[in-house]
Amino acid sequence: MTEFTNPVLAGDRPDPAIIRVGDEYWMTYSSFESAPGLLLYRSTDLVNWTFETAALPEPLGSTFAVDIAEHDGRFLIYIPFIPTPWSSLADASIFVIHAPSMAGPWSEPIDLGIRGAIDPGHVVGEDGRRWLFVNGIRRIGLADDGLSTVGELEHVYDGWRYPDDWVTEAYALEGPKLLRRGDWCYLVSAVGGTAGPPTGHMVIVARSRSVHGPWENSPHNPVARTQHADERWWSRGHATILQGPADAWWMVSHGYEHGYRTLGRQILLEPIAWTDDGWPVAGALDIGAPQEAPAGAAPQLAAPGFDDDFATLQLGERWAFHAPGPGEAERLRSDDGLVLAAKGGGPADTSPLCLVTGDHSYELEVEVSLEPGSGSGSSSLEGGLLLFFSNRLFCGMGIDGERMLSYSGGARTHWREPVEPTRSLRLRIRNEEHIVTGWYRLPGQDWVRHGVRYETSGYHANTMGDLQSLRPALYAAGDGAVRFREFTYRVLGG
Template sequence: MADTFVNPVLGGDRPDPAVIKVGDEYWMTYSSFETAPGLLLYRSTDLVNWTYVTAALPEPIGSTFAVDIAEHDGRFFIYIPFIPAPWSELEAPAIFVIHADSMEGPWSEPIDLGIRWAIDPGHVVGEDGKRYLFVNGIRRIGLTDDGLATVGELEKVYDGWRYPDDWITEAYALEGPKLFWHDDWLYLVSAVGGTAGPPTGHMVIVARSRSVHGPWENAPNNPIARTTDPAQAWWSRGHATIVRGPGGDGWWMLSHGYENGYRTLGRQILLEEVTWTDDGWPVGATDIGGELAAPAGASPQRSAEPFHDDFSTLLLGERWAFHAPSPGEAERLRLDDGLVVAARGSSPADTSPLAVIVDAHSYEVEVDVELLGGAAEGGILLYFNDRLFCGMGIDGERMLSYSGGHVTHWREPAPAVRRLQLRLRNEEHIVTGWYREPGGEWMRHAIRYETSGYHANTMGDLQSLRPALYAAGEGELRFRDFRCRPLG
């Protein structure tokens, strides 16, 4: 057993955690935005160590924002806000629901609840026995008994708690409602202050009521969690779920935040103990950097490990996800002496690359790339979004070098071959590349890149910097022996 743990408990880009306790287990998912498969489900028994189980949403119908997980009458529900994306048919933000007999699935196809221009659903059963969804704003709408349709219209029910105007935040942005009952009080946990922007912006606030219909009383100790100083280890803490601890002992809060100096990794999942005041208000921790007391009975915390994918099986969801895919994107893939990918688009910007989440300050990735036919181009990148990436690829005639989301003018003297092994090393934002023909000597790419600015506040896009494989143009490419290892 372990007495302590350190944040994050699930590293890398995993924003807006939604958590439910089912018996002695916890289940969690998070916003998957423009990736597919979406809504990756993780399981834990101690809140510290999480294991991937499945993807609840193989084919998102829009950009997938913050969800809520609910259990009712032995059935499980995930309420999902989808946002219009260039590849989707949605015309406005819309809330859907999927359901299953167990958290392992299989999960249903998304069902449209008819709710428009709302995000961040939070499910609760009122003292009247009826089901409700709360959304950003904070507004509320009724649900049918089966949870698969709405009753009535959205109505404003809570104005939020207002922080002092001289606090340095991004925007007020009342969002992320999560609700739970405790000692005959219904607690409403929300986020304000903006999810990116200044490090001191995002925060967790609480209100409570004796009834799902209000009135709501704000906690006198609001906010119950916030980054108060940019010198702290974790920035923009917010969007929280509060749950009972393992064995029913104590209370714990899971939220997200950026690591100080490593916004490139995205918003990572944070854990902190919740205490209660004598008059029944939850209190989070002041600073959640360094070693913290672990939940009772927690196993030793697992650390990031290297992995090797020989592409003998296709680990979509568990390992790989498409960025900004079109419907049926997985049809581009087949297994044949490696991973064969059909080319798409004209450059990394419009090719829907396959990316992996990383959680280390420094890491190295490597892959064998082979052009199989046609006027194709492909390689390895550190990819933020379609406007910002760096790395290198080959087209059979030359090496293409990318920086800042553009192909550079540099002509790297790499051999004009159709198969090359490529390596990228990111050492605390300094990115170095190498290449070689199979069995040859590694040659360092002449240009290094500095990527500390490849993050959400630079681009106005809540993504992260991820290793990715891309295949552009026409024809097919084969990728073999992908390796990723943390450094240090």
Template sequence: MTDTNRRSLFKALAAGAVAMPLAGRAGAASGTATATVRMKPPAPRWARGIEGQRQADLGDGTYLNPIVAGDHPDPTILKDGDDYYMTFSSFQSYPGIVIWHSTDLLNWAPVGPALHQQIGVIWAVDLCKVGSRYYIYLPANADDQGWKIYVIWADDIRGPWSAPIDLKIDGCIDPGHIVGEDGRRYLFVNGIRRIRLSDEGLSTDGALAPAYQPWRYPEDWVTENFAPEGPKLLRHGDWFYLVTAVGGTAGPVTGHMVIAARSRSVHGPWEHCPHNPLVRTQAVDEPWWSRGHASLVEGPAGDWWMVYHAYENGMRTLGRQTLLEPIEWTPDGWFRARGGDLSEPLPKPAGGKRGPNGVALSDDFSRDRFGVQWGFHDPRPSDAARLQRHDGALWLVAAGTSPVDSAPLTCGVPDRAYEVEITLAPEADAEAGLLLFYNHKAFVGLGFTADTIRTYQYAEELVWARAPRPAGPVRVRIGNNENVVTFHYSFDGGRTWRLHGTRMEVSGLHHNVFGGFLSLKVGLFAAGAGQAAFRDFRYRALV
């Protein structure tokens, strides 16, 4: 069957052309009813870049979402001349708030982390530029003591960035910055509420006050909760536009959505967009679920675009990924999303210059990639000192008794199917291992002591599965093929491989089960006493 025929068949099935009877259903007049057969969309054929990683730019004048694959939620985007910069929520990973750069809105490469000082879990931030200075407004929650909003600044987008400054805005998340018609600076936060900032943007100059009562969707829509959040603002012509997320960022796939309002003043009154909701997943057979948290940006040729996040159908384990959708301004001064079927390629933004895309994840540990590729999950203040590089290896001082209480070093992944390999060498009293790690309650993988193989399934060790191993380094491979995980290991440097006897299915290791809004990452851990050496990490996408 050709790809065209497969696509036609899928569309017919998704439209309900194939149905099956359900006998004896209560309330059916004839004693039978029909139910539409739903299918998961087939994996599209993305372009392949570094290490086979998927990329959006198809090279023929079109692109296929996502534009930044893997866990990159709550995008905030800045157009700075011919350059674009974007960053995302970094949650419990430190260093955090990695900034990415593009010159065409499609090809993105990381610049580096902006936040080095640990201040807690980081949610949706806002990146902006006022005059010649860059600012990131960020909400953080340290040790569940409550949310606070901070600001960091830099005179160069590549840093150095300042230490975080506490703005004393407590109990708020999702800041959105705007300069008003009065020339003053304001932050909007979840709620939707507004507070005035000082002229330098590093302190507040007023009280937090209600700003906008968001548009309400019909009560019978299936959503997680109302949750107005993620306010992003821009001035276009004579109007200020306020783009907001409602419906909850996870939960049912039909919950999250994008709405808009406009006003001639940042002080209101705000009128609801007649096209609300502008973006929303409406059925489980769509390729992208829980679409929301949008920002608008002008393209290189003067057209306009919307960036937002979504879960990939059937692949919640990858986290929320960044999508790009074209919009059009309507004669009445509003805008509409016009991407249509996001399972199909779309015309790429015009006028941009193609630049680097992605980053190689394979690592020989000869240089510092901490904060761009690698980051500790929920580190303690002392964890940074656990990490050293010498003798061609990454050395990790052991902490905790197992992966359950040892902060692992993690690496996000962009692909639906991939393999990773690494060589481990634990010292006599240490355990070293390779994981797929969501959080301390949800992970799978293998651990190796000096003489024993240990198997971890869904955050518990299978003690009965312990097996002896010969002394010396071990090379370990994890293959994840659309959430089906297979383990191999080798005691002769990868010349011969042994298949581990247990495969695992990990599609449930995501936010709707374990909370936290995270993704399933590759993790390296060292537990017990002493330290472990890690060498020659390899990543390969499975096409």
């Protein structure tokens, strides 16, 4: 018997959307303020996932929970964009992109004109008409091609109310995903809030004979919920129920790992059973324990460490910009390493280049070389290596040619590390279960440990209100460019 252990896709990959295409499964998730966005992964067994492409090279705003649909041989992704300081949007706005296959090529985003709504869920009614459900739960009609709307948003479902003494973040009825099984149309939603207390987020189900309702709540609600804070997976929700290999049923959702909220919401898989009267129920007592894998699944592979000489810029698969402006990728070129054009005045406004990690302990190394610009006056240049949560919360090290710069808690610290002025320095950061230690090395010299260590267990969404994760990052700020060479990522421990 082949077993797997959650998560099936580690690191910050919230709000999974998944579709079955023949004998394959394709999945994406909320990419928020990252570019490229909407990274697409493919699997044949729901356990092992391979990156294929990015569907959204340049997001129009923060990219929230999407839905993937197929209709008449064409694939569509319905996308809510949320206004950010770098976008031109004034309100939450739902767009759509389309492609002849999940591998693309994907179209430019098309504005559906839906404002003030998130979390789209696509369904085809029993009469062949297409609908888009959104948070609330509301719905709006779609044209036959799915590329425009018909009518206005209308409220269609009040949700299921959990007991008042349950400890949750907020009611927050959201994340509708719809499926058909037999004569029933099932509406899978989330309530309880996506962060906050670990017992908040949960999965609920309702059903109807018609996409027009009325909707009957399951007597088994909630289908999934963290009941106790001593469980491994917290805030479980935003689920899709689908048929897997050998026609067994599974549920894909997200959750925070107990003790590692810093890693963001990770993708979880669990079996679904059906009652004799046609209701889905969770099939695993403990999704934190090893589970029997779907039929025919390959052994689960751990994500390895890697070396990156930047000969090929692996945007999407490995690296992504945080809070990008238009044309952000033009800041990059591969030339004896990675040359990153500077932007902003420091780590907070530089749109750093980040990578998602799902490891509890890891070590990073990179050589940092400053290449000042031709600007005059008081312009300066700095670059370095960070652990970056958001523009308000990060830690790490950099150089500006005169001194080493130390950051903690999202701010420059008073600490002055005794390193001689240099334009080139090799940096190392080790994160061992939230304890962060730094080292640096001048060319031809030994490693020197930074004089200050940091504790980063509080670098998470409940601290800052940002739905992000703590990510390794490279940054270049000021005037000029920074060259990064020989980046390494090593997983520590078992």
